[in-house]
Amino acid sequence: MDVLNDILDTLDLKGALYFRTDFSAPWGVTVPELQQAARFHLVVQGNCHVTFPSGAEIDLGPGDLVLIPKGRSHILSDRSSANAPPLETVLERAGFTGQGVLVWGEGSAHAATQMVCGHLSFRGGADHPLLRALPEYMLASAATRARTPLLDEMLRLVARTVFSGEIGSDAAVTRLSEIVFIELLRAGIAEDPQLGAMLEALRDKQIGRALELIHANPARPWTVELLAAEIGMSRSRFADRFSSLMGVGPMAYLADWRLQKALALLDDSRRSVQQVATQTGYQSPAAFTRAFAGKFGLPPTEYRRALA
Known part of the structure; x- marks a missing residue:
């Protein structure tokens, strides 16, 4: 993708x-x-x-x-x-x-x-x-x-x-x-240089592939080990290379990206908060609400009301 x-x-x-x-x-x-x-x-x-x-x-x-x-x-x-x-x-x-x-x-x-x-x-x-x-x-x-x-x-x-x-x-x-x-x-x-490193990550054969996997299926229970295995790198080399290019570790990137996808999904009033939680990889609406409120300062239900 x-x-x-x-x-x-x-x-x-x-x-x-x-x-x-x-x-x-x-x-x-x-x-x-x-x-x-x-x-x-x-x-x-x-x-x-x-x-x-x-x-x-x-x-x-x-x-x-x-x-x-x-x-x-x-x-x-x-x-x-x-x-x-x-x-x-x-x-x-x-x-x-x-x-x-x-x-x-x-x-x-x-x-x-x-x-x-x-x-x-x-x-x-x-x-x-x-x-x-x-x-x-x-x-x-x-x-x-x-x-x-x-x-x-x-x-x-x-x-x-x-x-x-x-x-x-x-x-x-x-x-x-x-x-x-x-x-x-x-x-x-x-x-x-900083922007260049970021765009290099998108084009890198292995890190770029890891990003494709995360973006194609953010709800999957990814781990550093699983991503590294998928792209053919050792766990430590993958984590170091990803962090060096992206400025953040792979699990932190995944957590933040799930919340950005959640923001986009909440724009669609046809999806319930529970559906958004499931589609973005959270085990329960409660876990999703805690993570969302911690990032954006208000729970997803209040965010949606503010949009309306």
Whole structure:
């Protein structure tokens, strides 16, 4: 099975387009934190300076895209601007209704910077070693795009679609943004050691196979010994290799993954809590409830009521 596909489906990856911008210098905006989300900004025309809470700074030019995987606050600006009001203030002052183009800045009517801005969200409570391995930001520069033709093609298509103004263009971009995220993950192998190790695990002949077994049947009573035997490794070598690549031991990974699958299954009101417990490998609803509450802070019945 495709483990990465199962991870992103279970965590409920969804794209959302905010708007496209026409910013004329001097301009600046402080983008607030957004939990369980990854924000992205694609520069179509002009330049954008990005400042992160850690103090890191990058400059984006035409064709560059930055993804902030963990939804952290950041500042977008023209370098000449020392004023970066909160996004909410900018939207109010600009009279932006959520439709069309966000126009902002004190310069001429001619826009200096045009961007496509949006975010990708995950289910509340979504957690996985892959998400935890994501860096503060991911940059798709001209060099990155040259190495990854499919990512380059997707970003070109995003830009063309947004500015086409055709019916359904926003919906198309939200779907395309999900593909861009996946291609950025693949490109991240060469850019970030921790993310590279995580993706290496998915491709590793033996560890990748162990992950396939867990994801194909999380309810099976797996043990380290059983998984090691299935993939032809000794118990100790398997446990060490899995932990080294995934950043967590195989049994801890299994326990966490069962709870992520439970979150997804609880979205379906036709399944009882007992059925969800059985499908995710728990011996009883009581054991499932204890594990669920320990991870998410409330029992599954209350979680389901909150969804409703």
